[in-house]
Amino acid sequence: MRRAFRMIRVLGVRWALFRLRYALKTRCGFFEKKLPMRTWSDLTEKEIFDPETFSGTLEKDYAEWKRKNARSFLFRAADFRDWRPLLERWGASAATEEIENLKVGRVLYFENGYATCGFPPRWRENAVSGESTPAGTHWSGLSDFGFGDIKFIWEPSRFGFVFPLIRVYARTRDDGCARIFWTLFEDWCRENPPETGVNWKCGQEISLRLMAWSFAFYAFLESPETTPERLALFARAVFESARRVRANVDYALSQKNNHGVSECVGLICAGTLFPEFRGSEERLSCGVRNLERQIRELVYPDGGFSQHSLNYHRVMMQDLTFALRIAEVNGVELPEILRERLLLAAAYARDFVFGNDGDTPCWGANDGAHVFRLSECGYRDFRPHLQCVGVGFSRERFFPPGPWDEEALWFFGKAALDAVGEKRAAARDRFSATVAGTHVLRRGGNAVFFRCGCFAHRPGDDDLLHVDIWRDGECVVGDTGSFSYNSKTPFIAEHNVVSADDEPQMERLSRFLKAPIRGTLLRADARGFSGEHDGYRRLRVPVRHRRDVEVEEASVSIRDELSSSAEHVYETHWVFPKFRVERSEVCDGLEFFLLNGEKTAGRLRIRADGAEFLGFSVHKGDEKSGRGFVSPHYGERLPAQVLSVRFRAAAAHIRTDFVFPA
The missing domain is CATH 1.50.10.100 (Chondroitin AC/alginate lyase)
Structure with missing residues (x-):
């Protein structure tokens, strides 16, 4: 019953009455007669x-x-x-x-x-x-x-x-x-x-x-x-x-x-x-x-x-x-x-x-x-x-x-x-769609998409503060895609976000409906973006999450600030649709080579201040859990690496750097 009231709150009383009337008409055979x-x-x-x-x-x-x-x-x-x-x-x-x-x-x-x-x-x-x-x-x-x-x-x-x-x-x-x-x-x-x-x-x-x-x-x-x-x-x-x-x-x-x-x-x-x-x-x-x-x-x-x-x-x-x-x-x-x-x-x-x-x-x-x-x-x-x-x-x-x-x-x-003829309109290097909640920045060989904003209409994915990074026209980190709306085959849709206590950002109300949360864009300029969301305010001990993205010509840096009055397990997720990562053994901390085929295309470094490091995992094609897949086409499920790094803290400052050859 609580979920039904939440749905009405999201979609409105008029929508609820229409759907109730529609269900009654269907059950009574209205359309079979009409x-x-x-x-x-x-x-x-x-x-x-x-x-x-x-x-x-x-x-x-x-x-x-x-x-x-x-x-x-x-x-x-x-x-x-x-x-x-x-x-x-x-x-x-x-x-x-x-x-x-x-x-x-x-x-x-x-x-x-x-x-x-x-x-x-x-x-x-x-x-x-x-x-x-x-x-x-x-x-x-x-x-x-x-x-x-x-x-x-x-x-x-x-x-x-x-x-x-x-x-x-x-x-x-x-x-x-x-x-x-x-x-x-x-x-x-x-x-x-x-x-x-x-x-x-x-x-x-x-x-x-x-x-x-x-x-x-x-x-x-x-x-x-x-x-x-x-x-x-x-x-x-x-x-x-x-x-x-x-x-x-x-x-x-x-x-x-x-x-x-x-x-x-x-x-x-x-x-x-x-x-x-x-x-x-x-x-x-x-x-x-x-x-x-x-x-x-x-x-x-x-x-x-x-x-x-x-x-x-x-x-x-x-x-x-x-x-x-x-x-x-x-x-x-x-x-x-x-x-x-x-x-x-x-x-x-x-x-x-x-x-x-x-x-x-x-x-x-x-x-x-x-x-x-x-x-x-x-x-x-x-x-x-x-x-x-x-x-x-x-x-x-x-x-x-x-x-x-x-x-x-x-x-x-x-x-x-x-x-x-040859008359052309060029794409913009920087564009911020504040109503849609999408923001794009091109700099050097980097093209970055940042997802942050409020929902004027019902939300889709748990992807506020998601970041797509493309280098020289190829996707380095992106989204997993949808795969299927109704399949028994396991597939976990993942985004490049930070989760708290293994909870999604939004509460699911039905198969295609989630309770909207609020994202606030704090900055969108020629150097990057900043934003925050209140999705984890619903936790018993709330969490505040802010993300800053800095885009340089040969690097992209992401800083995640998570704060709460009690400890939580924070997990940062990165989806590699085509690239893959390989742990570097010759450095302190957590560092990976970014590989495009057999070619080293850059490095990935992840650091956290004020947090206990709990470990990392790389999923690829895990049939049991459904993790480690991407779906560039509907119904398609391709193995791909998904990197997850876990920390425990009340307040954590996580820095993730993608560094590419100049």
Whole structure:
């Protein structure tokens, strides 16, 4: 009961009443009555179409009518010929490999590895655990957590494979790509009748699927594989998907995160591109109205996003870019704040591109979402979408020309790339986002990320005062990542922080909710950062923790001051995603070599004044505890060193120095 009251205090009485009402509606069968299970043939022309727009029959007339009256999209298939020199220069080997695997029943999961799912995939099966969901159950009667990690069921149904298919099609005009799409689309509809089963459960999943379908529709519209019968089924599927999202969008909006944003964009997609459907105008209006409200609240004036995650930050940006662009090409006016906040969000994310390969700190929830996979670049490369926003909306590049330009080509065309030329906007050496609670400093070969601030929205990880250190474009110490939201495989998420008495910074209230604590930024300047948090004020004998970070051209020094009126066990944690440490035997105190492969890349020294040294441990791939792993991709678990050093004291002054060759 205490925990329930704490949740209400964090999320508000209005949220609690909404969730209670939602639970009662679900239990009483409200959604089964409002959105009943049925067959695709039950959806008739009378139900789907506005007769003032289209009054013919689906099977006989719709295909010809739609080809003549299709709304504008980001591209036309006729553009592909002009694009070919660029596309050939950038290549599509990864896309081709994915298609070849798809044809033999191997589906790419979270842009990291393949799982054997069959061709067509077994849409309702968890490819990791082997568990299957019921075929004939209404989506509202299924649990999110009853079949292993549900994301492994949903991933193929996002239709992410559309993007390698259209990328190869644009280069080759091979109708085999269209055939694969339509074969999988027809099978998906056969195995997932309206409102039936797990793949109708989440409005965000449906919205992302709608966006992928729209790319396929416009890319393959003139292919002989796009038959009248297939377009009739396509119309039914898009109509029912939009209807399902609209009917339950309030649930997504109540979460105040990427779910609401994606579902609003799904409504804008369907409402803009398919105005012939009944209710399209209202769905478009609902999407625009609520998207403005969400973006105004969730994207901060400093460019940060409410979910405290760079991966979800990119999802939000891709959603916004898609909505703005399809509205623009169809003359639909969207509120200017959407463009303004997108540009702020892009500038914010650009400053986190620390890696030579476009990588960023693995900060926050990292669920593998990548809405538009429109280049050869990998999941962790943020350059494609940031370049797209820069070219399309800022009229300048964020990065030099390269294969990461391809996403901008799909969204804005060759003329937009030609117009910007070599004009570039440089990343800032120092940036402090005080509302988002993130701070970046570049100096010499060092790039440092410091996490400190209050929570305007519900917190994510126990990572206040966390530090990421990158040297010459490579991560020295970083975050472990997420691995899975619901897995029996052990994985301990760790951050570069100091813990007290083995307690996390925040009290966990539910699977995805923690009680917020307060972080106070004391300093952010050209030399470093200072901050403190009150997370350990809840202990029986409270602890105060302050951290100072000093960044020089060839070193980074961290000073942790912990104070209390009684003794505690303090443990400092350092996660090495790619580097490793090796104890130096020729020095006094605690000193390690920093190794990058077999090369010595620097030294790590840890000292504590006024504290009893209790020892240190290096975990790597510990299957029993789940410590010593990192997860750069969702569902991926790689052994990596995690160094922990323990001290006992009431007041301790811990100094940690990372020293690199000048």
